[in-house]
Amino acid sequence: MIPLAERSLIFVTGKGGVGKTSVAAGLAQMLAFQGRSVLGCEVDAKGDLAAAFEAPPSGFTPVSAGENLSLMAMDTEASLREYLKLNLKIPIIGRIGPLARAFDFVATAAPGVKEILTVGKLCYEVRERHYDTVVVDASATGHIVGQLAAPQAINELVKVGLIRSQTDWMLDILSDPRQCGLVIVTTPEEMPVAETVELAAKVAEETTVELAAVVVNRVLPERFSPRAEAVFDRLSSHEGIDALSEVLGADSASVVGAAALATTMRRSRVQHMNTLRAGLPAGTPLVLVPYLFQRADGHRATRQLALHLAEEIDR
Amino acid sequence: MSGSSPGSIERLLGEREIVIACGPGGVGKTTTAAAAAAIAASRLGGDVLVLTVDPARRLADALGLKGLGNQVTPVPPEVFQAAGETPLGTLSAAMLDTKQSWDALIGEHAPDEATRDRILHNPLYQNITERFIQSHDYIAMERLYELHSSGSWDLIVVDTPPTRNALDFLDAPARLADFFSSRLLRWLIAPSRSTLLGIASKPFTQVADRILGTQFLADITEFFVSLQSMYDGFVERANAVSRLLADERTSFMVVSTSETVPLREAEFFATELATRGLDIGAVVLNKVLPTSLSDPDALAATRRLAQRTPEMTAALAARLDVDASVLDRVLETVTESFEDFAVVARREASSRERFPLGGATLLTVPQLDRDVHDMEGLLTLGSYLLGS
Structure with missing residues (x-):
């Protein structure tokens, strides 16, 4: 499989709450650290991607957020305007008002228009080689297939017209695993794993985009070897806790409890990891990212994540 | 929240007719809604319905939902008994099938069979209802309205669909009504009655035609011309749905975890609900680490x-x-x-303390040892919600 870092258009998706945006930010930061010029694009425009770099909310025009790294937020209306300017040579100034209203109408009425304007803009950046890599903080698992499949859907729905003729080159980029890949972010928990397995199958079935990797976020560290685990079981019995409390001269139930919690959480996560491995197409690269206890968000967390990703991906 | 007595949503579940669980994705919203309904049916009594969107398979199995689409399914008493519980009331569950619900709605509002069939077979209609998520938002609220007006339920607990913007479902009825009332729509449709080509002289359609192609534009126009006959019914219904959400019989339960990102989203959500004058009965935080x-x-x-x-x-x-x-x-x-x-x-803990609660009750549910996917698990979670 083509290494993730060599692809020029990387879509990052995941179920809500698994850290999709953090991983997209970490990936963009990792590539920027490696000397590639990177555009990070947030599709849902909530400002979370910019927040991961502690940068002000970005707009449609990319702005720098560090060395080798620019950020933008998708705006389908701006994308349409840019498209019309480039392709139709429409003197745009006089028409902005009615066009904006008309756009609202068309976007509501004509399914796929917003999606195609999003995917189209991203593919355009790749085709024009404005950056080495475009990392997309894409829609969540429920919407990503609709987005990635939009060029095909339009191809089927629209028989003639400019948009139709534009979908061909987009499909060329999306379908080429040397250029484009999808990353699904998950955590080793029941629902995210189930959704990831389902999504992987759906992506293969309904889109032409290759699943390049699954990133498993918030993996808890292995605490005990089997031998140590037996000792820990002894320690966390009533007798063990009493003995420890006595030796320490302080109540140690909570202390041991925290380690027990970590062990229980890790055990249930191991099961979900196995389900994930079994459910994904053979050969799908799994990238494990540890739980970051010290920091959950902000630029520092993004840098840490970038370092962990680099370590795992190079391995 | 430190120092406060454990909260309870007993009053919320015991007095309201509709409780809508909302909040960011991935925080256990579906499970929390199911647990609230189960505990209400079991301990508070009455006929309770949980309207769920996309439950995990094992949770669906636990509720007896096996791909039954829109149908309301009673949860058999044996399911409670197996969990060692004798329920005071009854619990039923329904899943939301967007396509089925839309078809039913069209069937109800269409003036005649020919119009109905023309809409159902329009390629745009199929795309809008099947592929695009905004249509889930509207239909979820529409279905809630329908179930509530049937009068069969003392309490309906609703799990909201995962949306791009957590508030979309609230605005969906109003947006639909606005859309149907828009001058733009009328303006587009009006000349098409005489001739479809007539509209091609408008500047907008010139642009749209060059981008989208004539056939597509014709499909759009035909679709909305057909829909126009249902205009009054739709707008009236959408307005009724909006009123129901704001009604004092309805309350919202914001579900989140205490992690930074979901909590930030939940906070935004709570503020928006308050701005709209909607009632937030409770804020439920799942997976809370032990206070020790x-x-x-x-x-x-x-x-x-x-x-x-x-x-x-x-x-x-x-x-x-x-x-x-x-x-x-x-x-x-x-x-x-x-x-x-x-x-x-x-x-x-410090994020929780900063959360703007307003008048809502804060409930914390500890990190549970195992995933919830049976009635026993739902009742355990539900007991935390009742503060017992």
């Missing part, structure tokens, strides 16, 4: 453990009859574990 992690005594004990002497370790090893060097490593790990989780617990 931020307990000063436990912290002191951990410090002592970190500074243990070899003699202490040896004494403990002798008492427990284990190898001292293995025990030493285990104690090191125990210390690290506590410190790791204590950092998270402190961060999350």
